[in-house]
Amino acid sequence: MVSLVIVSHSERLAEGVKELADQMTLLLPENHVQTRDEAKKTECQAPRIVAIGGGIEDDHGCESVYEDRQEDRQIVLGTSAEQIKEAIESVWTTDGVAILADLGGSILNTTLALDLLPDDIRESCIICNAPLVEGAVAAAVEASLGCRLEEIVQAAEAARFFDKITNVS
């Protein structure tokens, strides 16, 4: 079963997207389905999803720390190639990993993270060219249905062409 990695500058955003994606992988009880097509029978397990964000980098990385006075805490915004690499390794299987990332540095550091990984892992990881929330929701549903990595990436990337507000009466 394909795993998902959610990458964001914000740890809380990554966790929130994971929360949503996890909900998309919950399976219905068997009695909701009257007939099962054995050929398409899905695996009764949820895909593994990991969230990573708010990474601290060295002087060359993209790190930004600021105070949240209302909540009296320090917020770190940024991504770390090393942390993304570890996140990928934590959920990787031979079925592969689909990666959803938010913007700019997330994509750059995910690309760097892939370069740090051994060939066999890197070759079965794909960064989805998709919006984070819609892409993660679509990917999570497809992953839970036992789809292949390429199908999952395709479903996530289809989100680029969907109107959020449709012209309805």
Add this chain to the structure above:
Amino acid sequence: MTSSISTIITIENPLGLHLRRSRDVVQVANQFRATITAQNITRTTTTADVKSILQLMQLQAHQGHKLHFHADGPDASEAIEALRLLLEVSK
């Protein structure tokens, strides 16, 4: 034998066809070989592939909205009945 079936199903859930319910619909639809589409005829939306969560969300179906389902394939009638079972309940 391939069959083709059309039917209208009314959304009974007070929250409408929300994200998690749409997930259930996609899961059920994917158990069947038939191609299944739906159009919200209360709002006259475009036609959605019921096996796609993102297309289902575009139907923007609230409680009481009528969806026109069409299934095409060897298990079309079973697919429609399974979806009816799922959508015509109020919880």
